[in-house]
Amino acid sequence: MSTFATTSPFASNPLQTRSDLQNFLVGLLDPLAAHTSPGGARIHLGYTATHYDEAAAQLEGFSRPLWGLASLIAGGGEYAGVNRWVEGFANGTDRQHEEFWGDMRDKDQRMVECSAIGFSIAVAGKALWDPLSAAAKKNLEDWLGGMNDKEMPNTNWLWFRVFANLGLSKAGSPRADTKRMKADLDHLDTFYVGDGWSRDGPEGVIQLDYYSSSFAIQFSQLLYSKLAQDVDPERCAEYRKRATRFAVDFVHYFDTEGRAVAFGRSMTYRFAMSSFWGALAFADVELPEPLSWGVIKGLQLRNIRYWARQPGAYSPDGTLTIGYNYPNHNLTENYNSPGSPYWCCESFIALALPPTHPFWTAEEAPYPSVLLEKTVELHKPMHIASSRGGHTFILSSGQQCSYPVKQSAAKYGKFAYSAAFGYSVPVGNLTLEELGGDNTLALSDDDGETWKCRRVTREARFENGCLRSMWYPWKGVEVETWLVPPQAEAPLWHLRVHRIKTDRKLTSAEGAFAIYGQRGDGRHLDALEKADDFGTGTFADPQGVARAVSRDGVSGIIDLGAAKDRQGVAMRMDPNTNLVVARSVLPTLSAENSALEKDIWLVTAVFGLPSAGGEEGPRKGWEAEWAKRPAVPSFIPIA
Template identity: 75%
Template sequence: MDPFAGTRPWGKNPLETKNDLANFLVNVLDPLGPHTSPGGARIHLGHTATHYDEAAAQLEGFSRPIWGLAALLAGGGSYEGTKRWVDGFSSGTNPDHEEFWGDMRNKDQRMVECSAIGFSLAVAREKLWDPLDDASKKNFESWLGGMNDKEMPNTNWLWFRVFANLGLSKVGSPRFDAKRMKADLDHLDTFYIGEGWSRDGPEGVIQLDYYSSSFAIQFAQLVYSKLAQAEDPQRCEEYRNRARRFAQDFIRYFDAEGRAIPFGRSMTYRFAMSSFWGALAFADVELPAPLTWGVIKGLQLRNIRYWMRQPGAYYPDGTLTIGFVYPNHNMTENYNSPGSPYWCCKSFVTLALPDSHPFWTSKEEPYPSKLLGTTAVLHKPLHIATNVGGHTFLLSSGQQCSYPVKQSAAKYGKLAYSSAFGYSVPVGNGTLEELGGDNTLALSDDNGETWKCRRDTREARIENGKWLRSMWYPWKDVEVETWLVPPTLEAPLWHLRVHRIKTGRDLTSAEGGFAIYGQREDGRALEPAPEGKYGTYEEAGEARATSKAGVSGIADIGSTCSRNGQALRTDANSNLIVARAVLPTLVAKHKPDSSNIWLLTAVFGLPNEGDAEGPAKGWEVEWRKRPSVPGDIRL
């Protein structure tokens, strides 16, 4: 229970109309007031550190809420706290003021925050720029334009300079650098790889996560296509066409309840995951059926409603926590400051639309029925997305972070990612309980003292248009080949994994299914229980856990070795969605062998539906089914 549920100002907000969304934004902005510095330029929300300096961190707290504030003001709304940000622009860009943000250096975090600031100038000049006096405007221009001669990372960051220049151009500033903006845009377009997808960097980078969509690239392209249409019509139309194609893949990352599949880094941005849908509306991009305006509206609002209902996403004072469904620093990156979660304010972009826009006048529609119970091969991100059996998840191979990121093996290298069960991250490396090894094949060569999980995936491809196939080389004398096969109509609650292992050393393997809420009805830890009861189940070759969240299980279906089933109680705070989880796992020992070791694994997942508690009736029948290995996979 959330002891503060009755005091949440948005507790009874149905989030159905533009006014409802504006009210929720106000509820997000108001708690920031007591944390704002006297000059308005810095918002200090906590004492945890980042790899960048504290002034930049407090600038982050100031700037990110502007995504929402600027949209509200652009759409004809008002906010009585707007003056805090106007004052902050004056104080933060004044070199003689004690709250000066500091001049930008090469690859400076301050560059990131220029994105929201540039957007605000472009859409809400009258409320955020015009009130400044001439001296403040000159300081502001100088500070914002100061990034034009600095080196930037060769990633989505280049969009931040585009938005800075876009904002400068909209206020008629002489610091606007048209040549620099065009060069940045031309280079960003080299990231495009087709079918609507852009990678987050040059050739060789293979991250295609939410930065390729809502967090950065697709969102930026759509907003640019609206704001720069007159000056750059051909590029703007190209961006809209990319979005039309991308949307057909991206809808697969959302379930009927509004949740997005957690995958990759920066999960603390939460409902920024759905901001692409709002950006489509902002850019007036109509999509082919079944993606009507009512469907787009539902995808956006259901996701925000989901996050309104998560008590752990907010501190008692209403500010956002660092984490996902609850405060969790295990899953963060070294660039997550206390202000970082406010990137979610991108999803308020539809507040910039007039009341007459079809996004707001259309009746909200559910997730398209023709896409339910289907599986889709997503070629560019090397994902297979499915919602067969009522469980929305993806099978994944071929992605990894191109630079060091904490827990990157968990964020990119797992075999499956689920909207209902999320994913887990290690909280240590000494035991399986610490590992958080859901949806991974973990290997140890020191009898379980330490573990390796797939991070650097090689030779990944979609095979026969049906499954994923890839290689992994954890040690010089160990190779692992993996096939991932989505559910079939014959066994709709199972997906299949086939692993071929060749090893020159002793190994212990531990393969996990989906981590699931691990408590009984009374809140105590799950205990062994027979079928039909909340509890755990273990035997040779099988393990299962049943709770109010549904059922998760794993079964061996014919490996060349024996495996023991265990319902592991993972260490607290390893899973992104539930702080106390149980993980069905298969464990085995392997000797060096010149021949292949084959692991054949069936993974079962059935989340509860909506507000219902526990798995749907009849799940036991489905559990007794088992998928078969396709004949095209030769053992």
């Protein structure tokens, strides 16, 4: 195939050394100059809207690259365009200037951007604060301090005010409110639930996604533990302790290729997913074996390398796109502006370290082999992680967003989330092709006119090494689900068992992993006629089997129920449903379920095997793994 338009502008960077990472950052910062306002205070990258105003959106474009720029400067590096941000600080906080950012109100998006600004003052003040005039410093102080008497959401946002006050404190500003900072920290600590995990909100919130780790809470705790250890040593020690415990769980969300499991909201932040590993180094938190400095370095750099080589993550001029592996507004939240993706600059935190730090002097190590080929129960986030057979994914039951978020059923309610295959989101609400129904049981009570998928999970719990939960799509309909992780005897299969009680006729559709749906020449996959034809293409039969084989590996689904009354379908999904590939195919089982006086049992085996090592196509020997069948555990009371 032609490589025209399929190569990332950063693909040639090996991203193995500190200077490689510096060059990658500079490559991201330089294109922003053409999109920066004359006064430097705003960066305008596109015309799509958010729920907040355009001035705040352009402030977002200005502030988020500061995570990288400040880290570069803190580590002794230089950037020729640093004055763009110095001028931006002066003009963005000057009420008389046309580029004034605007004063903060209650629950204002501007509060989010204070985090990067406060951090930059704290670690790179000589380059970003000291050059400001006395009047400009006062304006910036007043602007940042203006959030101290405002109402904030009861979420990770409180960390943004902590960093605003921390930056002011480091600058010796009288506007630093240390009492406010302590109160915020005390409240944030009430989010802690144990095992290193913090939920993204108060008691009752069941949300432990990347905001609990790399995007916000763990990342912020680690940076605070380094920057405030002289004034708050006890809390800083506790944060280091939490990070040490958290790492034991978090490592299971990454695969050997550097990919992280796609789960939850804000996926457009991309390699911010791995910023936790760099923050550990920034805070000098040394972990026990097997998480050596070389392993930590590998986890961070492999993830950044993966993202540097995704052509769809970047516009032709090198600016980031809104999306995941390619531009995709279907996955976005109402707070994603064109500047939002630059939250990924958190993952440049390792540049703040000197070249003598063990993170940089250690030889990069591969993913620890002792952590592979196993399943692990992660009790706080209600996940079971599996790396058996070369596929890293999680089974999930029990999380849901505590407030309205677009596509939240897809982001939190699916049964499985993969590091390789990503997840899919709806692009419409009429057909199954629009639904993006991978790794979910979709139900319709109007003959397929509309569909419901699990969004709010109830009574979720671990039981006999599985996840068991309830879902109530309508009054009179209840679904009980058991998720059974892969076993050594069939390492590429996981089981889903559903017991449905219903007072109405239902149509059901259950999907496997969505996978790249094209041939090597770019045309869609051909249908194969024989079950034992294991070549590239799709196979489906009315006896409850569907499978797809492409350059990205294999995905399949089989009905293990006694009746075998579900139809296998290799469904070509509407474009742009899947986060990873714009053209996907979804092996699916569909059925009419009309037993109104007894339980309906659906017993499903799902197969997933991604390609590996940059090679296209499934790994050798996968056919033997496909021939295996997982056993339904005896404790599941199938009638």
